[in-house]
Amino acid sequence: MNIFVINSGSSSIKYQLFQMPSTSPICVGLIERVGYGDATITHKTYINGEEKLINETMPIPDYETGLNEVNRLLTDPEIGVIQNTSDIAAVGHRVVHGGERFTELTQITPEVKEELKQTFQLAPLHNPSAYKGIEVAEQIFTNATQLAVFDTAFHQTRPAKAYRFALPQSYYTEHHIRGYGFHGTSHKYVSEQAVAYLRKPDAKLISIHLGNGCSMTAIQNGQSLDTSMGFGPLSGLIMGTRTGDIDPTVIFYLVNELGYDINRVSDLVNKQSGMLGLTGFSDMRDITKAIEAGDENARLAYDMYAYRIKKFIGSYAAVLNGIDAIIFTAGVGENDAQVRQLACDDLQYLNIHIDREKNYTRQPGIREINTHYSPVKILVVPTNEELEIANQCYARLKG
Numbered sequence: 585m586n587i588f589v590i591n592s593g594s595s596s597i598k599y600q601l602f603q604m605p606s607t608s609p610i611c612v613g614l615i616e617r618v619g620y621g622d623a624t625i626t627h628k629t630y631i632n633g634e635e636k637l638i639n640e641t642m643p644i645p646d647y648e649t650g651l652n653e654v655n656r657l658l659t660d661p662e663i664g665v666i667q668n669t670s671d672i673a674a675v676g677h678r679v680v681h682g683g684e685r686f687t688e689l690t691q692i693t694p695e696v697k698e699e700l701k702q703t704f705q706l707a708p709l710h711n712p713s714a715y716k717g718i719e720v721a722e723q724i725f726t727n728a729t730q731l732a733v734f735d736t737a738f739h740q741t742r743p744a745k746a747y748r749f750a751l752p753q754s755y756y757t758e759h760h761i762r763g764y765g766f767h768g769t770s771h772k773y774v775s776e777q778a779v780a781y782l783r784k785p786d787a788k789l790i791s792i793h794l795g796n797g798c799s800m801t802a803i804q805n806g807q808s809l810d811t812s813m814g815f816g817p818l819s820g821l822i823m824g825t826r827t828g829d830i831d832p833t834v835i836f837y838l839v840n841e842l843g844y845d846i847n848r849v850s851d852l853v854n855k856q857s858g859m860l861g862l863t864g865f866s867d868m869r870d871i872t873k874a875i876e877a878g879d880e881n882a883r884l885a886y887d888m889y890a891y892r893i894k895k896f897i898g899s900y901a902a903v904l905n906g907i908d909a910i911i912f913t914a915g916v917g918e919n920d921a922q923v924r925q926l927a928c929d930d931l932q933y934l935n936i937h938i939d940r941e942k943n944y945t946r947q948p949g950i951r952e953i954n955t956h957y958s959p960v961k962i963l964v965v966p967t968n969e970e971l972e973i974a975n976q977c978y979a980r981l982k983g
């Protein structure tokens with residue numbers, strides 16, 4: 585059975601085609617810079633043990649164009665991996681925000697789509713593009729079962745004391761205003777990998793997902809106890825273009841004193857802030873280059889980014905009453921040794937000892953970067969949200 589997974593992000597589309605139940609990827613792809621004239625497609629296929637790589641740069645104005653390009657590559661007579669789009673049994677969609685309504689994997693129906701539209705305001709960078717991905721996939725993969733896997737689902741186990749806000753009761757009961765938490769599919773996947781690696785099902789884990797969006801989760805017995813993102817994917821850590829935690833008084837000031845309307849505030853805190861606002865770059869590789877070139881703003885932004893992570897490590901050590909392992913994952917977490925170093929340095933009090941040499945040595949797969957005497961393990965665990973989604977979809981189809 586073939587399952588196709590689409591992970592529509594704020595400016596990227598990640599996709600993978602899996603042969604199930606073996607979980608072998610038949611094709612893995614990434615489109616970056618959707619919405620720009622110079623979008624790039626990286627499309628890899630794996631057939632009979634042979635890997636082929638296709639790189640293309642072209643204008644991709646929207647998600648529909650992007651997914652049609654993916655369809656073209658999948659079914660191309662020469663390099664295609666499927667003969668016909670009906671060879672795909674299911675399409676799994678990553679949907680970032682499920683609100684209170686969607687707490688587990690859900691088959692997409694016209695009613696579900698209507699309800700998904702109600703979530704656009706809650707995750708404006710993500711849910712509209714996921715919705716678009718669903719609409720296009722329904723047109724391309726007409727015979728496939730369309731399933732949605734929500735980032736918020738894994739965080740359903742959090743206790744009320746962790747997810748409730750200190751607003752009057754009715755804001756929760758009538759308007760469902762509460763913390764939801766995101767990147768759940770990734771936190772679930774990497775924490776399960778870590779549990780298997782440690783051979784400790786009740787491990788106390790702090791999972792640190794550092795991609796474009798960034799979040800941290802405290803996990804025990806495979807369950808999320810607390811997480812740094814809230815009502816929408818905006819709070820907590822400093823991110824590529826999002827502020828993370830800021831004092832809400834700033835927003836009153838922008839509106840009342842500087843005359844901003846609320847859409848401008850939303851654009852500012854979601855799209856113009858974070859590392860982009862501080863340095864002019866949202867990609868950590870560009871920021872590292874700027875630091876090497878002596879850019880003081882980039883240095884400060886980088887220190888702020890790591891400092892915020894360190895503060896959450898301390899906070900979640902308290903939530904968990906101890907730590908067995910810290911997990912770094914996603915684009916920055918897996919690749920940026922200096923961020924890991926700064927976030928874990930000087931935490932001896934919490935029994936965290938990072939090994940500089942191991943940290944800076946690159947290796948594929950799960951790896952341990954703590955010193956041999958460190959009571960707390962520090963792990964780099966590559967995430968694979970698409971594989972986690974494919975596994976969940978397969979389990980549902982098998983009944």
Ligand SMILES: Nc1ncnc2c1ncn2[C@@H]1O[C@H](COP(=O)(O)OP(=O)(O)O)[C@@H](O)[C@H]1O
Nearest residue numbers: 593795796797866867868869914915916919920
């Ligand atoms: N070698 C690297 N060094 C530092 N940062 C990297 C490296 N490779 C990727 N990144 C960072 O990873 C980010 C993307 O991570 P990813 O997990 O793919 O995010 P998302 O899924 O949110 O798009 C990029 O913005 C970039 O900052």
Ligand SMILES: CC(=O)OP(=O)(O)O
Nearest residue numbers: 593766795796797817
């Ligand atoms: C929820 C979220 O921020 O997702 P991403 O990191 O893919 O932007």
Ligand SMILES: [Mg+2]
Nearest residue numbers: 593795796797
């Ligand atoms: Mg991501």
